[in-house]
Amino acid sequence: MIIIITNTNLSTGTETSGRADNRAFDELRKMKIEAGVLERADGSAYLEIGGNKVLAAVYGPRELFVRRLMQPNKAVLRCKYNMAPFSVDDRKRPGPDRRSVEISKIASQALTPAVFLEKFPRSTIDVFIEVIEAEGGTRCAGITAASVALADAGIPMRDMVVACAAGKSDGKVILDLSEVEDKEGQADVPIAIMPRTGEITLLQMDGNLTEEEFGQALDLAINGCKIISEKQKAAIKNRYGDE
């Protein structure tokens, strides 16, 4: 038996703001995005939001060696989401697990609609999302970073996909759940959109929400996405100048 002593107060909700970190219900965590952080990759991005640290890299369009995946008329977009063993409190065993396989799949589906895949028949665009440190909302952080990496790689796109989550914690519908809010919360709704048209490319939900609450959560998440979208654009402008 191992007993763990810790003083960390895990409860959300203080009297004043309703959230453990004193954010307003519709406030994002502090974030930054940087494009072009890796040398070898064709495109890359680094993103921090709250305690999350995520790297994304893009290779391609390049030759697809797995023939059964090859599309004669367009490229395939393959995404790999992976968490570093040291990114979480209890070391995660390296390698894919069921969760990361699922997130890889939904992340590629979230990004695919934005990319002009038909320009690159029989090839692949590989997107790698590496979670260096996790603090709730890594899939959204990963997808947001991946779009910036795709843009950095010069892949032609209709829009830069952006992702953000809303949910319910301590009985309130809130934007951008932290790790504690997610763990103790009642629901989590991660979404991804193409901000120009507002089309949703990813939508998941777990927990328990009323229809009204879900509507609020979706509104909050879309607004969150729009704010993050500006940061994505700023990251690209920062790297390539304001054209």
Add this chain to the structure above:
Amino acid sequence: MVRIVPEIIKESVTNLVKNGERTDGRAFDEYREISLEAGVIEKAEGSARVKIGNTQIIIGAKPQIGTPFGDTPNVGVLMTNTELLPMAAPNFESGPPDENSVELSRVTDRCIREGEVVDLEKLCIVPGEKVWMIFLDLHVVDYDGNLMDAAVLGSVAALKNTKLPEAKIIDGEVVLDYDNLVPLPINDTALMSTFAKIGEELIIDPSLEEEEVMGARLSVGITQDGNICAMQKGGEKTLTQEEVLKAVSIAKIKTAELRTLLP
């Protein structure tokens, strides 16, 4: 995946070295620019990010309580694992570790273990039953040559940065006190220098371009006192005895220089 190096590049790099020059203008015993930060991952008990030129590795150390190995009941455990992420280079693929990744893990582990960087005996909590196991995970995110030196430098920095909760035994149970963090007991700071043999010359800290044309490779691990604690030769060509000795003497000077970078 095999990478094909055009003959023309091979020839130009080799000819440059023959004339005492390198593609990036460095001297034969000159490292690329190195940056080293410790404590980059808050959730890891110890961590570091190291860059040598464009090569970049992020290292995290996580402790767990486990049972010691039967033949060393009073000694803690150190496990080193490397991931050559597909993010790091176009020819790296995901999946179980390949031979390059295993070699990097094992050589890094050897340098740290044999250099007695961590005082593993102090990691024993209950002899034969409970010891600290330190998992050292190396995430290679950008590959531009010379992973070995970066791996060892970053690992030592991460270990020096590691803090463990105090483990007490109360009524026969292990109690972890996260309010009292103690630094990992560090004995030494063994570091590694790697040389590539191109033509008849030895060059330190080979870049990717140089690794692709090198005939042989030699990595030398040196402790604080200047003793050799690990060596590994790679590549398909041979090294002479003089070359090995020369590499060791240069490595002693160069690892001492690297040591000043440790936080």
